[in-house]
Amino acid sequence: xxxxxxxxxxxxxxxxxxxxxxxxxxxxxxxxxxxxxxxxxxxxxxxxxxxxxxxxxxxxxxxxxxxxxxxxxxxxxxxxxxxxxxxxxxxxxxxxxxxxxxxxxxxxxxxxxxxxxxxxxxxxxxxxxxxxxxxxxxxxxxxxxxxxxxxxxxxxxxxxxxxxxxxxxxxx
Amino acid sequence: xxxxxxxxxxxxxxxxxxxxxxxxxxxxxxxxxxxxxxxxxxxxxxxxxxxxxxxxxxxxxxxxxxxxxxxxxxxxxxxxxxxxxxxxxxxxxxxxxxxxxxxxxxxxxxxxxxxxxxxxxxxxxxxx
Numbered sequence: 001x002x003x004x005x006x007x008x009x010x011x012x013x014x015x016x017x018x019x020x021x022x023x024x025x026x027x028x029x030x031x032x033x034x035x036x037x038x039x040x041x042x043x044x045x046x047x048x049x050x051x052x053x054x055x056x057x058x059x060x061x062x063x064x065x066x067x068x069x070x071x072x073x074x075x076x077x078x079x080x081x082x083x084x085x086x087x088x089x090x091x092x093x094x095x096x097x098x099x100x101x102x103x104x105x106x107x108x109x110x111x112x113x114x115x116x117x118x119x120x121x122x123x124x125x126x127x128x129x130x131x132x133x134x135x136x137x138x139x140x141x142x143x144x145x146x147x148x149x150x151x152x153x154x155x156x157x158x159x160x161x162x163x164x165x166x167x168x169x170x171x172x
Numbered sequence: 173x174x175x176x177x178x179x180x181x182x183x184x185x186x187x188x189x190x191x192x193x194x195x196x197x198x199x200x201x202x203x204x205x206x207x208x209x210x211x212x213x214x215x216x217x218x219x220x221x222x223x224x225x226x227x228x229x230x231x232x233x234x235x236x237x238x239x240x241x242x243x244x245x246x247x248x249x250x251x252x253x254x255x256x257x258x259x260x261x262x263x264x265x266x267x268x269x270x271x272x273x274x275x276x277x278x279x280x281x282x283x284x285x286x287x288x289x290x291x292x293x294x295x296x297x298x299x300x
Binding site: 003006007009010013014016017020035036038103128129130133136137138139 | 217218229230231234235238259260261263264275279280282283286287289290293294297
């Protein structure tokens with residue numbers, strides 16, 4: 001009698017446990033959210049930044065109006081995949097596309113742009129990765145849309161036509 | 173035998189130069205321990221799993237350096253965790269707060285206790 005009672009209790013507990021777990025799995029808040037995007041944050045520029053030619057970039061250049069920031073590097077294969085799309089975007093739309101050259105050698109970066117074309121207004125030279133780190137970049141490629149200094153849209157990974165339509169198209 | 177000893181010495185010297193890269197300047201013993209603790213408990217944002225101390229991704233190296241800097245400036249462990257959570261989301265904090273998912277820890281314990289009771293009563297009854 002006692003053992004039967006305990007068996008029932010254990011079974012009930014097991015079922016409740018499974019029930020709780022499956023319920024929490026199906027809840028919306030438990031949807032697998034991996035790395036948080038930086039949307040809604042202000043663009044923080046700590047140290048001075050320079051472009052690939054060594055010219056200093058004013059802070060206002062990035063915080064005035066709409067700026068599309070794209071993290072790229074010559075060693076990054078996915079960047080090469082999205083490169084034609086970026087070129088088509090700048091060719092057909094009025095987009096101020098600024099590159100962030102992430103942990104790259106200047107020679108390699110310039111060769112890359114010569115070989116594949118340069119859709120960027122200019123590229124920020126970020127050898128140490130410090131500027132990108134403070135921005136919340138986890139790797140290349142990543143794309144940020146900044147409107148008046150606020151990060152409005154952030155894509156981790158490559159940008160293609162689907163991603164563009166989903167995350168960026170409504171602002172242009 | 174002497175050759176072997178020399179080879180061993182050479183290996184020792186080589187391995188020393190290998191670990192030298194991981195040393196962080198300006199941190200004392202206690203701060204280094206904190207750096208190890210923090211990088212063991214912060215997930216690498218680029219990799220699907222693994223903490224930043226086990227990862228070779230460029231961002232993990234940067235994060236370790238940033239944490240070392242923050243420790244020198246005087247940030248507490250909790251402040252560093254908060255900063256990382258704010259930047260990359262709760263996902264990167266591997267040291268989770270058990271009170272947030274209490275049922276996950278408590279229900280298996282209850283089931284285990286009841287099972288022990290069940291088995292002991294069963295065996296005691298049988299032995300009588």
